[in-house]
Amino acid sequence: MRLWQPLLQRLHRTPAYFWAGLLVGLMLLALGLATRVGHMPGAIAVEQATVLLAGQDEASASAVDLPHVWDNERRSWRGEAHYRLALPEALAQAVQIESGLALLLPRVGVRFRVLFNGQELSAECWRRSAGYCDAGTRAHFVQLPQRLMAPQWADNRIEIQIKGQLLRISGLSPVWVGPRDVLYQRFRWLTWWQVNLTWMVAASSFMMGVLSLLIWSRTAEPLFGLLGGGLVVLTVRLWLSTPVFLPGPFLIWDYIHKLSFTWYCGFTYLFMSELFDFRQSLVRKLVVAMMALGPFWLALQAGLENYQLYRLWTGVIALVCVLAILKVIHRARWGMNVNQRLMVVVSLATMATGLRDFLVVQMDFPGDTDIRWMTPGSLVLMFAMGWVLVRRTAQAMEQVAQLNTELARKVNEREAELHAVFDRLRVVENQRVLEAERRRLTRDMHDGLGSQLVQTLNLVHSSGAKVDSASVANMLNHALEELRMTLDSLEPMDGDLPTILGTLRQRISPTLQAARIDLDWQVEAVSAVPGLEVRGVMHLFRCLQEVFANVVQHAQATRVTVRTWERGGRIFLSAADNGVGLGDPLESGFREGGRGISNIRMRASEIGAEVRFSCAHPGTCVTFSFAADPGAAPLGAAVQA
Structure with missing residues (x-):
């Protein structure tokens, strides 16, 4: 195997046009041997x-x-x-x-x-x-x-x-x-050469033509369309060149027979021009004009019954073929790729078969005049064009595979970069959250526990030797409650409103009992409230702390009712007392523009809640509304309902 491997590698590197030239040469040699003038004994x-x-x-x-x-x-x-x-x-x-x-x-x-x-x-x-x-x-x-x-x-x-x-x-x-x-x-x-071989070439041409047109309809690749069109009209010409009987006027079928040859030559050259990128060449324009003029010229020849017009027309086609060859030779100065060289080799061989038929049949050169070489030559040209398209398709697929590989590599690189950026952003976000939480805790400790301790310290300093221990103890209890409330807000409650209110109940019940105010607890199970995380729980605690402080200090109430319910995609929380109500803002403690209402509204907006102050007849009702989903109804409509 090692001895054959260098030879196999060398054969693999040999260009396709070399093998095509070798095969075409062998084909011409075989045609020469098969169609040499022989002697029939006794005839x-x-x-x-x-x-x-x-x-x-x-x-x-x-x-x-x-x-x-x-x-x-x-x-x-x-x-x-x-x-x-x-x-x-x-x-x-x-x-x-x-x-x-x-x-x-x-x-x-x-x-x-x-x-x-x-x-x-x-x-x-x-x-x-x-x-x-x-x-x-x-x-x-x-x-x-x-x-x-x-x-x-x-x-x-x-x-x-x-x-x-x-x-x-x-x-x-x-x-x-x-x-x-x-x-x-x-x-x-x-019979085999004139009829059977023609049928074989026609069948191959038809199958390849239909396949090329189907591929062209899906890919819109011009080469497939030109090849399919050329092979279909070649099939028509070969079919009419066999011993078939067709109904209808003879001249109509003869017209189609001649026109198919014109269009076959045209499609073949357009295929070559597309392959060689001669899209703006003068010869290409002549071919297009020839294909457009052909039907009218052949109709004129049939109408005038003048066969010389058809001979003139075949001369025009031959002239275009000569110009095409000259164009190819001119193009060769800038070099040709493998597919172009392959088509040049096969096209020259096909033209050689046509030249042989002309010299033998028309010019009496030595050879068998009963056998044409052009039919197998067309078959070789047809398969060569198909092979070129197969190679182009394979190359295109390889390019797509390479592009996909390169795209996957770049995507992986970008994905790795995004992961790195995301990790950095996550670290920054964690730091930001921790910093924000630190500032919140500092502010809450300062506003709550710190304020109580400062007041207690001021009381001790101002009292001198006569310190009121009861007042100091009361203020220290308030400071301790602030600390406990802060610690409670740090517990993970996942938006469970009844649990959050239950924690608050433990803190406010002693104060309400001391003020001889009954607590009517009507808290029901509701859906989880989005946004009530640690920070949101503390805001809700502060809002309710302000509400209950007003009830104790200003409302002159004997009962306060805490209630939760869910309706219309929203979750509601209300605290209502039976005190003096909103008729007297100084006595109720709630005054629009006052510090208490402003703090409640600000903190409610921080947790995405809406708040409403209304008369309870008697007393005051403060209602918080939380959206369970973005399409929830507004507060007023929900409460009225």
């Missing part, structure tokens, strides 16, 4: 005939050499031409062979029939006056029955009658005569 090619046009007398018959293109002699494609051939004298002894004699017609006109000594042996599209039927798309094999042989060999006559077709070349190629088995093998080979 003879008849290359001379006499032709008589329908409606003319026998004296008008003329001798012609095969291949003979009838359309080169007549402008009109209508009518019939009767070709008469004599059996070669060299085959006079072959009638005794077991397989018998046969004819092989490699190429013949659109509609024809074969007669042997006046008897019809074969007819292709002869009796189909309407519809699309082209017998020239494949070779034809006709067996010569022994029973129809004339007693004298020289009296045997073969007649091939051909009907002309508007805008289609009609005529006859050399006819092979020989042993049935030998010619049938050649016929099967031509």
Whole structure:
């Protein structure tokens, strides 16, 4: 394995266009070997005939050499031409062979029939006056029955009658005569090449075209759309190049056949221009104009019944192809990537197959004129374009994977940074909370316990030697209560309002009993109140402490009622006495703008509560409202309800 590993690595690093060039070279070599002019044992090619046009007398018959293109002699494609051939004298002894004699017609006109000594042996599209039927798309094999042989060999006559077709070349190629088995093998080979291979290429083109269009519909990638469009029209052209019968006027299908070739060339070049980034080139604009003008030009050619217009049009297409090649050569000065080099190699090979067909068929260069190289060349070009798109898709997926990896790396980095920032912010927030809590405790200790201790100290200093121990003890009890209240507020109560009020009840009950005020406790279980944490509990304690202080000092009440309830998404707490009420602010202790109400309102706002002072008839009612959710009703509507 270690010995092969360097070789495998070197093969893996070899560019794709090198392998494409090697495979294309092997393909051209195989085509050359498969289509070289061979010898068919015992068969003879008849290359001379006499032709008589329908409606003319026998004296008008003329001798012609095969291949003979009838359309080169007549402008009109209508009518019939009767070709008469004599059996070669060299085959006079072959009638005794077991397989018998046969004819092989490699190429013949659109509609024809074969007669042997006046008897019809074969007819292709002869009796189909309407519809699309082209017998020239494949070779034809006709067996010569022994029973129809004339007693004298020289009296045997073969007649091939051909009907002309508007805008289609009609005529006859050399006819092979020989042993049935030998010619049938050649016929099967031509049928596979001319028909079966064409169907194979058409099926491959159709499947690849539909797949490309589906991918294009999902990705909107222009290359897939251009490839799909080109392969679909190529499928139409190949389908019409096979022996099929289609209903309708022949000229319409012939028009589609010619137009599909124009659009196929156009789509192929647009694919190349997109691949080579020739989007603003002059050649691209010419191709677009050619594809747009093609339908009108071909319609004009059909209307004028002038085949020369189509030949001129094919010349325009060939000129555009030459310009495209020159554009590629010009582009090569700035270098090409692997995909572009691959397409250049395959495109040049495909053009070589077309050039070979032109030289062999039209210019009589050596080669088998019955077999075209362009069909397998188109197949190779089609798969090369598909391979380019596969490589581009794979490269795009690799780029996406790399981008995703890079994005994940950056996200992880940013996440780590955010975690670090969050940790720092959490430390700062904890410090801020601790500092705020420290300031709150300091303020509460200063305002409560500190104030009581200062007053007690002042009392001791001012009394001198005569200290009123009872007064000092009372003031120290107040200071102790302040300390206990501060400590109670530090207990975690999680917004449990009944528990918070129960803790407060222990502190205020002795004071109310000393003032001979009954406490009516109607505290019910309610939902947790958001915002009543340590700081909020102390604010609520201070608010209620102020309320009960006013009840004891000013209200002249005998009963105070503490009540909780929940309604309309809000939680309510009220403290109501039966004293003098709000009619006399000096006696009740509650006066708008006074220090007591201002402190209560300020502390209530700190815990997100609303407070309302109202007459209890008799007495005063102070109501606190806490929102259980953001959509709760306002205080006034809830209380009135």
